Amino acid sequence: MSTRFKEAFQEFWRLNVSKIGVVFLTVLVILSIYVVVSYPLDFGVRYWNNPLYWADYPKSAPPSWVNYFSNEKIPEHYTFSSIKPSNTLLTESGIRLIYLFKLDFQADKTPTFLSLTVKNVTYYDKPVIIRLNVTRPDGKNIELYRYTVPAPYVDESPPYKRFYDQSKRISLTGDLSVASILARFLSREYNVTIKPSEVNSIGQHKIIFSIPKGDTQFTVLKGDYTFYIIVDTYDSRDSVGEVKLVVGGDVYGFMGTDSLGRDLSVGLLFGFPIALFIGIVTSTITTLLGAGLGIMGGYIGGKLDEVIQRTADFVNNIPLLPLLIFLAFILGQNLWIIVFLLVVFGWPTLTIIVRSMVLQLKSGQFIEAAIAIGAPRWWIMFRHIFPQVAPFIFAQLIFFTPTFILLEAALSFLGLGDPTMPTWGQILEYGFRSGGIYVGLWWWIIPPGLLIIWTAITFVLIALGMEPVVNPRLRRMK
């Protein structure tokens, strides 16, 4: 057996397609293992489909490497966070914590938003006051924001803990108090009269990062910005867990983001193990079931065969996709149910083919001889019939894999995927549904499509390499 396997492998390895297929498969497997090891299992629910998690990411941002191909430099995405103040000052009322973030801003466009997040605030006496100031490259200083942490409740006793469960995110973009501060700043410094509501509609972040040119025009102000987050505390035990300042860019990461701000590279990576899982698990179960039923039906024959074949004919001839849509709708959208449905509708083809092969084999004299020896049915099926159809079944196993990956993608694309975990099909689907394709968000549509094709091709290449092993006639021709 082992020499047979070795020969088969040599035959397989002789072809270049097999080598490419194996290299591709290795990459797929390594990426999948990486994801399985490093991602939490509830990634889909906890992060991917949780809009809060993606609030501080730029929306519909292309990958950052597009900057290399464009004349106009698009702002990058900057996230500053700190758990320790860069400076502490003693004032008459208490301790002042100062967090300092410096940003060398050189893009040709203003950032897309500005937000401040604080986490795990504890105070004992009076509510902590948080302020955000910015010093611009032109030396002008703006006191942007002032926030007082919620006061104690009626029957609450110190220490008062705030923002432990859910961090406090303040979006300066869209904040009216910031808008009126900026309106005052513009009239004071540049003599530009503009209403706070107009500032709000232009965008607070734009005003901060630019100088007015005329009444409604603004040009980007490049240079060093320094953001100060000043926290005034009134008790020596007061503390702030973490402060985070996000200067929203318009490009993000290696793969860009979708319209919810989700980092596509993360979602696409998570798609690897799922695609492999669906492809391999479904095709394995389908092949085992299909081949098992085919061998049993073909060899045992009679009523059993009749039942199996008529069921196979029936399942094989009802339109698959409408039924899948219908059943996924009824049974729910769960990965296991999808695998189950794919298996249920996948086995008949193989059963029909294997049965016809077995019918031919079973009339062979060596089967008659095996019966005469006294071999029981299962022995004959396992030891005498299975080895003869095994190469075909093995090739089918590999050929089925891309089929099921594509089918799952198709189901996901129709909105019938498992919503608790991102798959490539689902990312594509959301891209279509939310109009990403019509706006031309290519980084959202092309990569998942290519990945689906690439995975499918990997298995097709391996199956092509298997061909001469399975079909000895091709072997001799080469």
Next chain:
Amino acid sequence: MLMILLELNQLKLYYTTIRGVVRAVDNVDLNVEAGEAVGLVGESGCGKTSMANAIIKMLPNNVALYEGRIILDGLNIVDLPEDEVRRKVRWRQISIVFQGAMNVLNPVIKVGHQVAEPLIIHGEMDRDEAYKIAREKMKLVGLHEEVFNRYPHELSGGMKQRVVIAMALVMNPKIVILDEPTSALDVSIQAQIMNLLKKLKRELNISMIFITHDIALASDISDKIAVMYAGQIVEIGSAEQVLISPKHPYTQKLLKATPKLTGEEKPEFIPGTPPDLVNPPSGCRFHPRCPYVMDICREREPRRFEPEKGQKTMCWLYGGET
């Protein structure tokens, strides 16, 4: 010496076909003694292989009638349930060398394993022991040790035939049925296999049922020869009796149809065509082709007469008065 191992009594095996019931084996009586080789001779389609299959109860799906008695060790195989036949009879007591060794071996399994397979299936021993015995038997039939790990397509026809014989011997059965063991081989290999069979018969003292259409070949090994015609054994006797003084006209004709090496004699042929087993001739089944046909032959099926001690024949010529 005169211990009857296997006794067939009024054995019948009929098949259903679209044309009607085929009487492939019809009222066959046959005794096989220990260490004896019985040659079963007859033309194609006369029921030789059906009889072999009937003995080990390897029946096709379209059996219409299977009755009579096959007594082996006090058990009647005809009445024995399939499962017990499988466990107690096949290969343990009676093994068979099928027609056409080329196709009997599974092409994807090593021949050594196939020889050992009966032992493994019957659960008598573990694989290593079974392999050891298989190697011994393969050596016994004159196969080189390295053949053990080969696949069937790597062997010649004669080697395959030896493998199949080794396979039949692996469980030390009392009786081996050899169904045309040499018909697919050329004459020189045929001689080798016949010598091997004779050697095995001598050394292992096993009984054989040697099925062939070649009466000369049967005479080479058989102690007793049974001539089959249209599903019936029309003549049975010791090899000398049947060959030297054949009683049934069919046997006589058959012997005359065999070409001789010496002499000017031309082989004769038997006129007419083999009978249709769906609709066999009335009376004696040979009567349409028989040169000595009498009225009674057309009307009544002949009983079994014993014109010479130990030589029985179904022919009215020896029925005398009735």
